[in-house]
Every structure is written in structure tokens, then in C-alpha cells.
Amino acid sequence: MGLKTPLYDSHVKLGAKIVDFGGWDMPLHYGSQIDEHHAVRKDAGMFDVSHMCIVDLTGDRVREFLRYLLANDVGRLKTIGKALYSCMLLPNGGVIDDLIVYFMSQTWFRLVVNAGTRDKDLVWIRKEAVQFGVNAVERKELAMIAVQGPNARRKAANLLYPEQQAAVLELKSFCGTSFGSWFIARTGYTGEDGFEIMLPATDAADCWQRLLAQEVQPAGLGARDTLRLEAGMNLYGNDMDENYHPLESGLEWTVAFDPAERDFVGRAALERAQREGGKELVGLLLEERGVLRSHQKVQLNEAASNDLTGEVTSGTFSPTLNRSIALARLPKTLEHSVLVDIRGKLHAARIVKPPFVRHGKPLIDIRKES
């Protein structure tokens, strides 16, 4: 028996197929993960993400602390409610975790970190926080529901009072607002518009039920994975971990090297890595039938030597493109195509720039290039 979120009984009632996910009993799907995927792309779907870890950081020097702790620069957060995606690095540049940080008040920032990394994250954060007098509290009493899709915001807003509706519908991308102990942000992990709602665990089942009444489709971890991969978003543990730095993980855009005087954990290592080059994370589109899956070997040409090989870090079947797509870590190359070893046979795949799909629209032309 694993850990259960406050919505576990709701999932079981809906006939979810429950699987173990990092020690949590989570819904994989509620019947068809492909139908759930399309519901999010075309209408609205909801995910129980209460297994993720919400950490509130408080203290007079909390901003200074986060500018040191995170590779992206919290100094960019000027208005209350604004959010930022960032990596938290080891001194050698390896990625401890990726997270979203919300600016709640001058003395309070909120982090949302991955479920599988919560323990090591909390140890690391608390160790570093001491010298800044910052306090880190895990908000175990909160649940989190992600409502995603082109109709997600409108349907979710229907749960609120009229004056609250206006406030959440006015939220800009990557901004959030509080209503008492609820916090609603226009963020997500699907490549669609939508909200992530943090709320007291005791309100979660009722909120879920009311979203069902708005015809929001429950969606499981299966659809969450195909959606995020189509959106070109990394999954911690697959596409990055402590063995690779952000520049090898397609996350250079999340590292704020400016201003030059900001010293953050991992900075020196990343500056060295910038000079040295190395591997990079690319998107792959399989030109043939079959499905790319993590750990498949990738070769840059027919007679690949070891320094010309890489590996699929996440692969799946894309329901929107009706093709297989992947993220893969490869030596830097000018090639446009690679060969992937799928069950002992080499298959051609095209190197593409993620995202593959955004806001319901394919961004990759799947027709074969001549």
C-alpha cells in the first residue's frame, strides 16, 4: 500500500487504474489515456497532482536566498503572484530538481517540487537556508489539482464567486492569486492554457466533484506524460538528473547568467561547461511505425562509434501527431536525422526542435522531408 492523496477515493470511484508512482498510489488512466489526452488538447481535463510537494519559504532574506539557491533569477519576479520555472543545482551543475517558484509576498515564496525528490530537496533547501535565516515548511495539508485545456479556465472559474472569477480570468500566464487558503495560478505541464489550484486537502474531493459537474475530464499520469512530452517539457529523472547539467538537458533558457555578479549554486560549473560544449537534448520524430521509448540507443550514423551515440531520455506515441516522438541526449551535431535502435532494428528519426504541439496545434510537419 502506497501513499494516498486526498483524491484517492475519488479516483477509485471513477474506475481509475491505480499504479505506484514514486511510492504514491496514483491514477494511470480512467479508461483510455488517449481519450484523456485529446480531452485536454480540445476541451478541458483535470489531474490530481497532490503528490507534488509544496514548500513555503519565509524570512526577511528569502529573495536573497532564492537568488543564491536557484539557477533562474528570482529577481525577475516583480509583482506578487508571479511564477518562475527554475532548476536547483548542485555545485557541480547537476540538477537536484526542477521546480516552480511563486512570489507570494516580500517575505514569503512558495516552491512546488517533484514528488519523488521531496526528501532530498527539503534536506538541501534547509541546509542552504540556515545562513539566510529562512524557514522552509512543507504544506502537507494542501492538495493540488491541475485543470488544463482550451476551456479549462472558463470551467474552473465557474466554481468561484463572481468577483473571484473576474480576478482569475484576468490572470496573465505564469501568474497566480490567493483566495484565503486557496491559491490559483495560470501554470501547467501540458502545453495548454489552464490553472493549477492549490487548496486545503479537506476541500479537494468537493472541488474535484464540482469540476466533474462542469464536464472536466479526469486525466491520469499516462495522459500527463504524453501531453508534457508533446509540449517539449522535461520530466525529472528521465530528461535530467544529478548526472547532467541544464545545458545538456535543453534547459539553458532557464539559467540566468545575467546579471554577472549574481552568485548561484552551480554557476562556476555551468560557465565551465559553456566553454567546453558537450551533449545536448533534442527532439526526435520517428519517420516510421513504432514507438520510441526511454533508454533506446541513438546513433548519428550507420557505423556509429561510441562518441557518436546517445540515448532516448523520454519517448512515447504522440496522440496529436499520430507518430512517435522523443527527447534524446546526443553529442552536438549538425545532422538532421539519426538512427534509433528499437528492439534490435535501426529506425530513422528526424531531429526536431521541441515543442511538438502547443495550444492544440502541431508545430512539427510530420510529412517526410525530401
Add this chain to the structure above:
Amino acid sequence: MSNNIPADLKYTKSHEWVRQTQNGALEIGITDHAQSALGDLVFVEVPDVGRALAAGETCAVVESVKAASDVYCPLAGKVVANNVALSSKPELLNEDPYGAGWLFRLEADASADMKSLMSPALYRTFLAEESK
């Protein structure tokens, strides 16, 4: 978990089913349990017509969003028909595993032994054991 086990079919431990058709050929597919465990199927590869297969030989691949899985030929014989509809509509296998989702038809060799297959009751017991 879906566990529809029709009474008129025979079964294997690797979750294939076998139906004796009126013209003597054997129709072969994967069970409701198997399709449910795999989840949404996205690719199905069936054996070519005319191919000779040994009992237990890998003869088809069913690939879901989650995983690729081999299908093993339950009995020795020659492929006389395959379900081409599955290449464009793999979801037929999820929707109707014992009907529109059939994989191929086999003309069994004289040596093929139907008694090597499991009855519905035995397959049900086997599934119950397996899920323990």
C-alpha cells in the same frame, strides 16, 4: 480489470485466444485481460499471409502507449489471413478483442495439438493465480 473470457475459445498462458472457425481455420487474437493490461494500443504488426509458424514462435507485435509486447503463435501452422484493419485502427483491439480485434487466421499443422491449450475455466484460474 477487464476479465471477459468467452466460453467457446481456448487460451494460452501468454494471453492469446484461439477460435475454431467453421471452415477449419483457427482464428487467433489476444485476450481482454491482455488488452486491458497493455492500455491504448497504437501499433499492431500482424504476420504475413503464407508464413509458416512454429508453436510458441513470435508472430505479431502489439504496442501500446505504455509498452511493446510480443504475441506468440499458440499452435504450429500456416497463416491464411491477417487483420489488415488493425494497421490503421489499432484501437479495434481494445474495443473488441474477441471480434474485430482478431490478429490472424492459421491453418494448423496435422501435428498441432488443441489439447495443449487452456479451457476458459483453466485460463480464469491461471489469471487469478497470476494476479496474486
